[in-house]
Amino acid sequence: MNRINKKLQEDHKLLSIYFTAGYPETDDTVSIIQELERNGIDFIEIGLPFSDPLADGPTIQESSTKALKSGMTTNKLFEQLSGIRQSVKIPLIIMGYFNPILQYGVEKFCKKCGETGIDGLIIPDLPVDVYNEEYRSIFEENGIQNIFLITPQTSEERIRFIDSVSDGFIYMVSTASVTGSTSGFSPETRKYFQRISEMKLQNPQVVGFGISDEETFNQATEFSKGAIIGSAFIKHLNHNGKNKISDFVKTIRPV
Amino acid sequence: MSYQANEKGYYGDFGGAFIPEMLYPNVEELRSQYLDIMKEESFQKEFKALLRDYVGRPTPLYYAERFSKKYGTKIYLKREDLCHTGAHKVNNTVGQILMAKRLGKDRIIAETGAGQHGVATATVCALMGIECIVYMGEIDIERQAPNVARMKMLGATVVPAKSGSRTLKDATNEAIRDWINNPLDTHYIIGSVVGPHPYPDMVARFQAIISEEIKIQLKEKENRENPDYVVACVGGGSNAAGAYFHYLDNPDVGIIAVEAAGKGIQSGESAATSALGKEGIIHGSKTLLMQTDDGQITEPYSISAGLDYPGVGPMHANLFRSGRGEFISITDKAAMDAGLELAKLEGIIPAIETSHALAIFEDRKFKKDDIVVINLSGRGDKDLSTYIDYFGL
Numbered sequence: 001m002n003r004i005n006k007k008l009q010e011d012h013k014l015l016s017i018y019f020t021a022g023y024p025e026t027d028d029t030v031s032i033i034q035e036l037e038r039n040g041i042d043f044i045e046i047g048l049p050f051s052d053p054l055a056d057g058p059t060i061q062e063s064s065t066k067a068l069k070s071g072m073t074t075n076k077l078f079e080q081l082s083g084i085r086q087s088v089k090i091p092l093i094i095m096g097y098f099n100p101i102l103q104y105g106v107e108k109f110c111k112k113c114g115e116t117g118i119d120g121l122i123i124p125d126l127p128v129d130v131y132n133e134e135y136r137s138i139f140e141e142n143g144i145q146n147i148f149l150i151t152p153q154t155s156e157e158r159i160r161f162i163d164s165v166s167d168g169f170i171y172m173v174s175t176a177s178v179t180g181s182t183s184g185f186s187p188e189t190r191k192y193f194q195r196i197s198e199m200k201l202q203n204p205q206v207v208g209f210g211i212s213d214e215e216t217f218n219q220a221t222e223f224s225k226g227a228i229i230g231s232a233f234i235k236h237l238n239h240n241g242k243n244k245i246s247d248f249v250k251t252i253r254p255v
Numbered sequence: 256m257s258y259q260a261n262e263k264g265y266y267g268d269f270g271g272a273f274i275p276e277m278l279y280p281n282v283e284e285l286r287s288q289y290l291d292i293m294k295e296e297s298f299q300k301e302f303k304a305l306l307r308d309y310v311g312r313p314t315p316l317y318y319a320e321r322f323s324k325k326y327g328t329k330i331y332l333k334r335e336d337l338c339h340t341g342a343h344k345v346n347n348t349v350g351q352i353l354m355a356k357r358l359g360k361d362r363i364i365a366e367t368g369a370g371q372h373g374v375a376t377a378t379v380c381a382l383m384g385i386e387c388i389v390y391m392g393e394i395d396i397e398r399q400a401p402n403v404a405r406m407k408m409l410g411a412t413v414v415p416a417k418s419g420s421r422t423l424k425d426a427t428n429e430a431i432r433d434w435i436n437n438p439l440d441t442h443y444i445i446g447s448v449v450g451p452h453p454y455p456d457m458v459a460r461f462q463a464i465i466s467e468e469i470k471i472q473l474k475e476k477e478n479r480e481n482p483d484y485v486v487a488c489v490g491g492g493s494n495a496a497g498a499y500f501h502y503l504d505n506p507d508v509g510i511i512a513v514e515a516a517g518k519g520i521q522s523g524e525s526a527a528t529s530a531l532g533k534e535g536i537i538h539g540s541k542t543l544l545m546q547t548d549d550g551q552i553t554e555p556y557s558i559s560a561g562l563d564y565p566g567v568g569p570m571h572a573n574l575f576r577s578g579r580g581e582f583i584s585i586t587d588k589a590a591m592d593a594g595l596e597l598a599k600l601e602g603i604i605p606a607i608e609t610s611h612a613l614a615i616f617e618d619r620k621f622k623k624d625d626i627v628v629i630n631l632s633g634r635g636d637k638d639l640s641t642y643i644d645y646f647g648l
Binding site for chain 2: 050051052053054055057061062065068073074075099101103104124125130148149150153154158177
């Protein structure tokens with residue numbers, strides 16, 4: 001069984017962290033991954049920086065812009081990650097926009113991910129229908145799981161379709177928003193978590209967007225398998241660099 | 256083979272809807288209804304009435320005698336510069352505000368570069384009494400103060416886009432983010448034939464009034480509906496899409512698209528997407544766009560703020576790749592000279608965008624009895640300070 005599905009079977013709520021590759025410093029990528037694993041993070045999303053990240057708020061866009069300015073590229077990311085599986089055991093997912101992947105070559109990208117030990121991809125602007133018709137076989141041949149997003153506005157029919165195409169988990173966007181833009185979940189949002197949970201989908205759900213502390217983590221995982229934190233961690237990196245990651249993790253999951 | 260969009264919004268290899276799931280309900284709501292709404296008799300009636308009584312259509316098709324004589328061919332100018340607000344942009348915003356009303360939306364967002372589309376959007380929102388928010392790059396706000404003031408006077412809120420390069424592409428990103436954050440009550444009026452399906456097709460259909468009128472007017476003047484060539488400048492490409500629309504599938508009509516070469520195609524400061532772009536995804540559409548080898552979108556340059564978009568509408572990408580369209584790029588200098596020349600020869604001061612289309616005659620020669628229609632997409636009032644600085648007027 002692959003690393004993502006194995007992790008999803010563990011008997012606790014999963015905490016995942018997103019960070020932008022090459023940020024705060026170009027060569028921080030690997031040490032941040034190692035430090036996150038050491039602090040008990042269950043899986044990691046590595047952001048492939050893009051000049052025009054439509055679904056992200058200012059925090060993540062600024063980290064991408066800075067990473068690109070200091071010379072981060074797709075090739076450099078794969079160089080940094082080569083050999084990562086000698087030290088890191090938890091699932092690793094690359095989250096990136098479609099254009100840089102398209103320019104690298106979708107097949108070449110998936111192959112490289114497979115060789116490197118990347119388990120899955122999240123590509124927000126590759127719609128599930130296009131993936132299903134044009135790219136699914138490439139992903140499957142290389143053992144790469146593609147993770148799809150759903151939102152409070154996604155219809156039940158479409159959620160069922162996404163569930164049928166998915167293998168791994170479904171990324172449940174908490175509110176209709178870009179990343180990093182909410183504080184606390186409304187009763188409507190918690191009802192949405194419950195509604196999705198009651199659909200009994202074949203893939204577990206992991207909640208993202210709007211999670212920044214222990215309280216929002218607990219709310220997000222009340223009805224789901226886990227939660228992903230992005231902007232709040234990037235903000236921590238802004239202030240502390242790659243130091244004190246354990247302090248940040250403790251604010252979410254106290255020892 | 257047709258050069259129109261197919262039902263999935265593809266023009267050949269280009270188009271589609273590469274959007275995050277957060278946008279899917281908004282875009283799908285529009286996609287599933289736009290054609291039916293546009294077909295409604297009441298919609299067409301209201302749209303045509305506003306184009307006539309408010310925009311001032313039909314715009315004249317004017318035989319430019321002295322300009323023609325200078326270049327030894329028959330040149331007609333389609334006078335979109337005479338539209339209310341000074342450019343063709345308002346054809347689309349009138350159509351989309353009626354669309355928004357029928358979709359039950361009570362909040363409008365738009366992006367703008369030079370401010371022309373922002374003004375055209377603020378105008379129709381004032382007309383309908385609907386809230387209007389215009390995203391504009393922080394740098395463009397500094398460069399285009401008169402248009403910012405116009406939008407404010409029309410009651411719109413102008414929000415500076417402070418991310419990335421702080422210009423048109425970033426304003427578009429910010430507008431898309433707003434739409435993600437406000438999925439229920441908001442309609443996004445995109446200003447060009449760009450973005451995810453159905454926008455390129457919908458905007459082209461609203462601008463198609465341009466070629467619909469050219470056919471009728473040319474018949475009156477020359478007893479033929481079809482010119483030998485139709486010429487338009489292309490940034491995103493909405494005025495061009497409208498001027499070509501009814502001629503796309505007619506091989507008797509040559510299509511000429513004019514892009515901004517800026518300081519020269521190889522200068523590193525250019526906006527000639529067909530020459531410099533590669534296939535990729537920008538703002539939800541697969542098209543040609545200027546980007547690094549790594550797939551990062553680059554910042555284009557042109558003296559004309561309306562042409563410095565790093566992509567091009569998927570219709571035009573297909574016209575280029577298929578060979579159906581002839582693509583010419585014109586430098587800042589050639590465009591500025593052509594703008595001044597038209598002013599002197601015909602008493603018409605064109606927008607600098609349009610001046611690019613007027614500049615092709617120095618190098619591209621036509622036969623004496625060829626009929627060439629140029630879409631005079633906008634007037635030059637907004638560009639006076641650039642003309643003044645450039646020529647030391």
